[in-house]
Amino acid sequence: MMDPPADSSSIDSPLANSGSIQCPRPMSDYPRVVMAHGGGGRMTQELLEHVFLRALDNPALNEREDAALLKPMHGRWAFSTDAYVVQPLFFPGGCIGDLAIHGTVNDLAMRGAKPLAISAAFILEEGLDIETLKSIVDAMATAAKRVGVSVVAGDTKVVEKGHGDGCYIATSGIGEVREGIDLSIRHAKPGDAIVINGNLGDHGMAILSHRAGMQFASPIVSDTAPLYELVAAMLGTCPEVRCLRDPTRGGAAAALYEIASAAKVGIELDEAAIPVHAAVHSACELFGLDPLAVANEGKVIAIVPDGSVDRVLHAMKSHQLGQYATRIGRVVADASHRVVMRTRLGTVRMIPIPVGEQLPRIC
Amino acid sequence: MMDPPADSSSIDSPLANSGSIQCPRPMSDYPRVVMAHGGGGRMTQELLEHVFLRALDNPALNEREDAALLKPMHGRWAFSTDAYVVQPLFFPGGCIGDLAIHGTVNDLAMRGAKPLAISAAFILEEGLDIETLKSIVDAMATAAKRVGVSVVAGDTKVVEKGHGDGCYIATSGIGEVREGIDLSIRHAKPGDAIVINGNLGDHGMAILSHRAGMQFASPIVSDTAPLYELVAAMLGTCPEVRCLRDPTRGGAAAALYEIASAAKVGIELDEAAIPVHAAVHSACELFGLDPLAVANEGKVIAIVPDGSVDRVLHAMKSHQLGQYATRIGRVVADASHRVVMRTRLGTVRMIPIPVGEQLPRIC
Numbered sequence: 014m015m016d017p018p019a020d021s022s023s024i025d026s027p028l029a030n031s032g033s034i035q036c037p038r039p040m041s042d043y044p045r046v047v048m049a050h051g052g053g054g055r056m057t058q059e060l061l062e063h064v065f066l067r068a069l070d071n072p073a074l075n076e077r078e079d080a081a082l083l084k085p086m087h088g089r090w091a092f093s094t095d096a097y098v099v100q101p102l103f104f105p106g107g108c109i110g111d112l113a114i115h116g117t118v119n120d121l122a123m124r125g126a127k128p129l130a131i132s133a134a135f136i137l138e139e140g141l142d143i144e145t146l147k148s149i150v151d152a153m154a155t156a157a158k159r160v161g162v163s164v165v166a167g168d169t170k171v172v173e174k175g176h177g178d179g180c181y182i183a184t185s186g187i188g189e190v191r192e193g194i195d196l197s198i199r200h201a202k203p204g205d206a207i208v209i210n211g212n213l214g215d216h217g218m219a220i221l222s223h224r225a226g227m228q229f230a231s232p233i234v235s236d237t238a239p240l241y242e243l244v245a246a247m248l249g250t251c252p253e254v255r256c257l258r259d260p261t262r263g264g265a266a267a268a269l270y271e272i273a274s275a276a277k278v279g280i281e282l283d284e285a286a287i288p289v290h291a292a293v294h295s296a297c298e299l300f301g302l303d304p305l306a307v308a309n310e311g312k313v314i315a316i317v318p319d320g321s322v323d324r325v326l327h328a329m330k331s332h333q334l335g336q337y338a339t340r341i342g343r344v345v346a347d348a349s350h351r352v353v354m355r356t357r358l359g360t361v362r363m364i365p366i367p368v369g370e371q372l373p374r375i376c
Numbered sequence: 377m378m379d380p381p382a383d384s385s386s387i388d389s390p391l392a393n394s395g396s397i398q399c400p401r402p403m404s405d406y407p408r409v410v411m412a413h414g415g416g417g418r419m420t421q422e423l424l425e426h427v428f429l430r431a432l433d434n435p436a437l438n439e440r441e442d443a444a445l446l447k448p449m450h451g452r453w454a455f456s457t458d459a460y461v462v463q464p465l466f467f468p469g470g471c472i473g474d475l476a477i478h479g480t481v482n483d484l485a486m487r488g489a490k491p492l493a494i495s496a497a498f499i500l501e502e503g504l505d506i507e508t509l510k511s512i513v514d515a516m517a518t519a520a521k522r523v524g525v526s527v528v529a530g531d532t533k534v535v536e537k538g539h540g541d542g543c544y545i546a547t548s549g550i551g552e553v554r555e556g557i558d559l560s561i562r563h564a565k566p567g568d569a570i571v572i573n574g575n576l577g578d579h580g581m582a583i584l585s586h587r588a589g590m591q592f593a594s595p596i597v598s599d600t601a602p603l604y605e606l607v608a609a610m611l612g613t614c615p616e617v618r619c620l621r622d623p624t625r626g627g628a629a630a631a632l633y634e635i636a637s638a639a640k641v642g643i644e645l646d647e648a649a650i651p652v653h654a655a656v657h658s659a660c661e662l663f664g665l666d667p668l669a670v671a672n673e674g675k676v677i678a679i680v681p682d683g684s685v686d687r688v689l690h691a692m693k694s695h696q697l698g699q700y701a702t703r704i705g706r707v708v709a710d711a712s713h714r715v716v717m718r719t720r721l722g723t724v725r726m727i728p729i730p731v732g733e734q735l736p737r738i739c
Contacts, residue, residue, distance in 0.1 A: 049732025053625025053671075056732050077638070078561060079486040079622065080456035082553065086449060093443035094495035094548055096533045123442035132457035134546035136499070166548070170459045172737065178539050183497035183546030185457055185529070190445065198441060259442065262416025275440070308416075369412025369419045374535065 046141040051171030064147055065167060068154040073130070073165035081165035083130055086189050091126035093117055094185040100374045102149065102179050105219045106235030107310075109182055110152035112376060115239045115310060116261070117186035118160050122241040123257045123313070125196050125248055126188025131157060132166040133184050138177030149180060160239045162186070191245070193252050200255040201276035201316040205344040208315050208322065210243060210329055211236070211337040213265055214293045217307035220375045222296050229292040238311030243332045247315065250328035255316040261376060263367040264306040268314055269352045270366050279347020282364070284356045286341045305354075306367045308375045316344060409504040414534030427510055428530060431517040436493070436528035444528035446493055449552050454489035456480055457548040463737045465512065465542050468582045469598030470673075472545055473515035475739060478602045478673060479624070480549035481523050485604040486620045486676070488559050488611055489551025494520060495529040496547050501540030512543060523602045525549075554608070556615050563618040564639035568707040569685040571678050573606060573692055574599070574700040576628055577656045580670035583738045585659050592655040601674030606695045610678065613691035618679040624739060626730040627669040631677055632715045633729050642710020645727070647719045649704045668717075669730045671738045679707060 049056040066075060073081035097113045107115075118128045133153065137146065157164055215236040222233050240259065248254060260268040269280045282305075289297075289304045297304050311334060317325050322340055329335030342355075352364040412419040429438060436444035460476045470478075481491045496516065500509065520527055578599040585596050603622065611617060619639075623631040632643045645668075652660075652667045660667050674697060680688050685703055692698030705718075715727040 047732075048736050051625075051736070052730065052732045053630050054730030054732055057625070076560070077634070079483040080454040080489060080549075080551070082487055083453050083455060085451050086453070088448050090446050090449070091443040092446060092493055092495060092529050092550060094497045094529045094546070095531045096497035096499050096546060098499055098533045098535050120442040124445055126443060130455055132455060132548045134457045134459035134497075134548075136459050136461055136544055136546075166455050166457045168458045168546075170461045170737075170739075172461050172541065172544075175538065176541050178535065181499055181535075181544065183457070183459060183499075183531075183548075185495045185497075185546075185548035186443075187455060187550060188443070197439070262414075262420070267416050271440070306417075367415065367417030369410075369415045369417055373411050373414070374533075376533075 044143055046137045046139055046143065046146065046171055048139055048171050048173065051169060057169065060169060064143065064150055068150045069164045071163040071165065073163065074167065081130065083165065086129065088192060089190040091121050091124040091188045091190055093120035094183065095120065096181065096183040097376060098178065098181050098374055099220065099376050100178055104223050104235055105232060107237040108149055108152050109180060110149035111156035112237050112310060113182040113184045114153050114156035115237050116376065117184040118162065118239045118241055119259045121186050121188035122244040123259055124190060125194035125244065126190045128160055128162040128186050128188045128241060130165045131162055131184055131186045133164050133182060134168045136177055136181040137169060137171050138179050139171055139174040141179045146180065156239065160241060191248055194248055196254065196256045198256045198258060198272045198275040201272050201278050201344050202255065203278055203344050203346040204319050205255055205316045206319050206322040206340050207280065207342040207344065208317060208325060208338060208340050210313055210335040212288045212290045212293065213309060213312065214289055214297060214304035214307035216310040217372050217375050218293045218296045221300065221372055227296065229295065231292050233292050233296060236309055236311035238334055240311065240313050240334065243329065243334045244313065246328045246332050247325055251317060251321045251325045253318055253321055254325065258314045260309050260312055260314055262308050264308055265314060266305040266352060266364050267367045272316065273350040273352055277350060279345040279350060280342060280352040281345050282342035282354045284354050286339060288337060288339055305364055308372065310376065407506055409500045409502055409506065409509065409534055411502055411534050411536065414532060420532065423532060427506065427513055431513045432527045434526040434528065436526065437530065444493065446528065449492065451555060452553040454484050454487040454551045454553055456483035457546065458483065459544065459546040460739060461541065461544050461737055462583065462739050463541055464586065467586050467598055468595060470600040471512055471515050472543060473512035474519035475600050475673060476545040476547045477516050477519035478600050479739065480547040481525065481602045481604055482622045484549050484551035485607040486622055487553060488557035488607065489553045491523055491525040491549050491551045491604060493528045494525055494547055494549045496527050496545060497531040499540055499544040500532060500534045501542050502534055502537040504542045509543065519602065523604060554611055557611055559617065559619045561619045561621060561635045561638040564635050564641050564679040564707050565618065566641055566707050566709040567682050568618055568679045569682050569703050570643065570705040570707065571680060571685065571688060571701060571703050573676055573698040575651045575653045575656065576672060576675065577652060577660060577667035577670035579673040580735050580738050581656045581659045584663065584735055590659065592658065594655050596653065596655050596659060599672055599674035601697055603674065603676050603697065606692065606697045607676065609691045609695050610688055614680060614684045614688045616681055616684055617688065621677045623672050623675055623677055625671050627671055628677060629668040629715060629727050630730045635679065636713040636715055640713060642708040642713060643705060643715040644708050645705035645717045647717050649702060651700060651702055668727055671735065673739065
């Protein structure tokens with residue numbers, strides 16, 4: 014912390030006494046974020062100490078330099094970024110804080126990269142309760158600790174009341190890529206199997222039903238979770254996995270269309286094999302949504318050679334986040350790069366390409 | 377680009393025809409950002425192609441994977457992040473786009489790190505003109521090209537009209553630290569000299585006078601610029617530089633107080649040596665601001681051993697951004713870690729610690 018100005022009786026100090034700049038009250042006297050918290054002066058430092066460093070404490074961040082300095086990495090590395098604007102800030106199963114950590118960890122994991130360092134940039138709205146901000150930052154700290162990664166760099170800006178939604182967060186992450194791993198959505202091949210680690214649509218429907226004030230017999234809870242450990246188990250057993258994709262915005266449909274397009278293949282899903290929580294299924298029916306197009310925040314779609322499926326599923330099931338892992342379809346040759354569903358009745362229907370916004374602001 | 381759905385006459389495709397999801401009009405029919413551009417579906421892909429990939433084109437970004445995969449680095453690396461919420465989005469001398477690139481490049485440069493890769497996360501407000509967004513992204517591309525760095529990862533979210541200010545950007549950067557360089561604000565020592573590469577206060581006063589609609593005989597233009605090349609010239613000649621700091625929010629005063637506090641020293645500036653553009657000086661007098669507390673976006677404060685000053689200044693002056701480099705003061709022993717000014721009259725006055733927000737939303 015910056016030292017307060019010492020007794021200035023011995024020096025000529027007109028500005029310090031001018032009244033235009035005064036010592037701030039202690040942090041506890043500001044229950045809400047004010048514009049001055051974004052000004053780069055002492056109040057920014059106070060917010061840094063009382064909210065951010067308190068929770069995210071680590072040597073690189075504590076140095077308070079313009080950039081964190083980090084140890085050499087070996088081999089290839091991955092770099093990813095995401096902005097988070099989810100509303101509400103707190104939802105069943107998580108909040109914008111852990112979501113922002115998990116999301117960036119997961120984007121790295123999809124390239125087979127172990128998260129090494131995360132940065133977090135905050136855009137706070139004037140008036141946000143400091144206690145709310147503390148809860149968000151605490152959730153980030155807990156999520157980062159669970160993954161064994163540190164938030165080593167950060168920034169905070171404040172915008173006037175009405176020009177934000179409490180808190181937006183942008184996280185970026187750096188990860189070290191496991192040796193011998195070469196995951197790319199271009200690598201999917203006809204004949205490959207498609208597996209997933211559990212139910213589809215939980216995150217999006219948790220947010221939507223929470224917003225709508227709906228209650229179900231069994232509550233819908235976001236699946237937000239960090240996937241690196243699960244991915245490490247999968248790649249440890251089966252380094253020949255072709256690619257991984259986390260089906261977030263746009264859901265599994267968007268992720269599968271991206272794979273189909275990049276690898277120039279088709280995708281065929283088995284309707285009977287798609288795992289969807291009963292409450293999510295009901296909620297989707299109510300809202301007229303397809304669970305395949307609803308966002309997930311703790312799911313990974315893996316494309317694996319057909320002969321490796323059993324090993325991959327076994328590895329997935331050994332991890333808590335993979336206990337409901339299952340095969341949901343296959344990669345096929347299709348010059349039109351479609352994603353289709355083989356229904357329970359044996360017919361085939363095309364899955365539409367998600368176009369726009371079924372559920373705004375879900376991450 | 378994702379392929380459009382092919383003729384679906386041969387398959388049962390109820391959802392594709394349900395009317396709830398329709399093919400979007402071509403991009404050109406959307407002159408403004410709509411919520412669907414943030415939905416992760418085809419419209420997000422269109423925005424990505426028509427606006428982002430068009431300008432920022434590079435192999436890592438073009439891969440469109442969840443994270444960019446990058447070549448091995450050697451040695452230590454630096455990681456930094458910043459959020460940008462400047463208003464207006466365009467100002468004399470720059471815009472939020474080049475500012476976001478320069479800011480992150482400069483934070484890396486302050487650790488002696490050569491920028492290798494940048495990520496950019498956008499939070500767009502519904503209704504933003506696509507042409508405005510294109511201009512911002514084009515400015516980012518030009519700025520990145522000038523520095524020789526690529527934007528390798530990105531994300532776009534859209535918030536409802538009224539919940540943003542057109543465009544917020546968070547950039548993160550990774551840089552490789554020059555060998556043999558160890559810059560830290562803790563390293564300043566009594567007897568060291570303080571140098572700067574030019575006039576103070578240009579950025580903040582450019583924004584403020586633009587907002588106020590003021591005109592001066594010579595217009596005030598932001599100094600936003602990338603400092604890595606200048607820093608490389610300085611460190612090439614004088615690797616013993618103790619530390620570098622870019623005096624952004626809070627101005628030189630905040631930067632110098634951070635150095636004084638971290639290194640447990642005092643700072644003494646020479647009033648007659650502080651370079652301030654005449655128009656900035658006038659504007660500061662009008663608004664009652666101290667140029668020392670006004671933000672810069674293309675300035676570097678360097679603390680150097682006294683015996684190295686001439687070499688450092690010579691190296692700085694050989695670079696366009698350092699042609700007005702000058703010595704502005706010295707590090708002194710002071711148990712109270714004050715920043716003081718030796719005035720033209722020979723008296724000493726204390727520089728106040730910037731507390732809050734003189735000029736909101738300047739970066």
